[in-house]
Every structure is written in C-alpha cells, then in structure tokens.
Amino acid sequence: MSVSHKPVMINEVMDALVPRDGAIYVDATFGAGGYSRALLEAADCTVWGIDRDPLAVEFGRDMAHEFGGRLSVVKGRFGQMREILSAVGVTQVDGIALDIGISSMQIDDFTRGFSFRADGPLDMRMDNGSDDPTAADIVNSMKEHDLANLIYDYGEERASRRIAREIVRLRKKGPIERTEQLARVIRHVVRRSNDGIDPATRTFQALRIYVNEELIELDQGLAAAEKLLRAESRLAVVSFHSLEDRRVKTFLLERSGQRPRPSRHMPDSRRSFYPTFRLVKRGAVKPKETEISLNARARSARLRWAERTAQRPIQVA
C-alpha cells in the first residue's frame, strides 16, 4: 500500500515528547505512521497507534511487522482512547501525540470526497466503512438555517447564508452528490478572493468538521489524554486551523491554571489551584520556513505541548 503523507513538524514533536527507552507512547492520529516511526527509531519504546480510517489501520498493521511487537495499531476514535487502551490493558502512558485533521492520502484520494480539486462522491467520512452520514446526506437533508450556521461556525464563511440558500434551491431539482457539483454551487455565489483561495475551501472544511464531529473529538481527546498521562509525561498537539488551535490553547491554559483569575467575590472553579498540566512553553510553536518550503501543508500547522503534573484530573460531568 502506498502512502504519501509527509509528517508535519516531526522534529518539534519529538523534541516535545523526548522519546526514551521503556516508555509507552500513543500516536492517536496514526495516519501514515510518521510520528510512530520517529518515536520507535529514537528509543526502545512501545507505541500504540490509533486511527479511525480503516486504510490507515491496515497500513499501520503492515508497518507493525517492522518493529517486532513494539508497534500496535488499533482502529477507533481518539476521543475514546482511554476505553480503546484500557481494552488492551494500558491505563497510563508516557506521552501522547495528536496531529489533527486529515492526511494527504485522504485528501489526494478523490473517491473519499474531501477535495474540490477533482470530482468524487461527496463523502468526507474518515471512517468510510461506518454507516455515519456522509457530506452528501447533510447537504441534501439539513434545513437551510442549520446549514448556514454550520458553514458559518465551522467554515468561518461570511457568505454562509447565500451558499445555504443556493444549495437548497438546487437540491430541489435533484440531489447534490459529487464534490464538483457542490464546488460549482459555491463558486457561483462566492467570488474568488484576492488571496487566491478557492471559495469552496471554507464550506468543504465546515462539512468535513461536521461529518467527522472533529471538534467534539478534539475536546474528548484532550480530556482523555489528561487522564491517561503519567506525571511528567507530555502531550503534543499539532493543529491546522484556528478553530482547533483555539480549543487546544484554551484547554492547556485552563488546565495549567493560567486563565485570568475571576474576582474574589466570584471565585473560579478549583482548576487554578490544581493544575494538571504545566506549560513549559507558552504559545504555539510554528513550523520552520525550510519545512514550509518542502511541504506547503505545514504552513498553517501550530504545535502546542505541555507536561502533565501529578494532580489528579478534576472530574467534569
């Protein structure tokens, strides 16, 4: 099976995780296994890879043969990584990497429907073997008002109302089932901006986030990581757009007790007194220009990482 994904910010992620012998790491977005390979080559450690995409898991299981039992790849959502790992007897780990979003293999395979650069079925499910609704199901059934909100909230698209109206007008004539059909509808109502970004970009992003419940997964994944990580172990998260990066930033600021303190008349929850993470480096790490020149996809990547303290996680309902 051929894989074409170049791991993003791999040196920075390894610097954050500091691979060491005997440790257990989780590569919670396995993809083409770039991070797993780097961890396994840097130390005599064990890696658990997780991916919801059946093809990534199949590839990972082939790759596992190279590492003589030190790599195992499991199919599932990282939002459920605690349950996934506890089923194989792992309850505490020494480092977790999350590289949020989709892989080059997913976007470049037009039959998966993530891309508007060529025609394909409007699918967009990372787990395309599941019976979850596809992007076409959403586009053809959601109420106009909800569709507009989805495109606005998850795509940060200002023309969301016009796009939703046009989708609803056209779907009355027949279902929108292909990526090219949808891209044409969007390009008809939104002009190409001066920055050259295709007008379909934001709506496709919105649908992908919705179809895969990506923000819910991210919140659940961060909370699961807090519970799985041993004291002094590290969490490294690479994200590719502001909606995700803001969530990671907020989570880490909150869990490290660095959110602005409320007034003494209205004290905060107990979080600021019991930080579960220590922000070793404030702010996001950006990719080097040399990496961006070799891999344009790296341009928008942001890495945030933090170290687990010994505090027990606060139980949140």
Ligand SMILES: C[S@@+](CC[C@H](N)C(=O)[O-])C[C@H]1O[C@@H](n2cnc3c(N)ncnc32)[C@H](O)[C@@H]1O
């Ligand atoms: C950007 S790629 C990761 C690439 C990987 N770091 C590498 O170097 O090859 C993201 C991968 O995460 C997977 N993924 C995204 N969201 C997921 C989730 N909630 N649970 C499990 N896997 C997920 C995707 O299917 C995709 O294969």
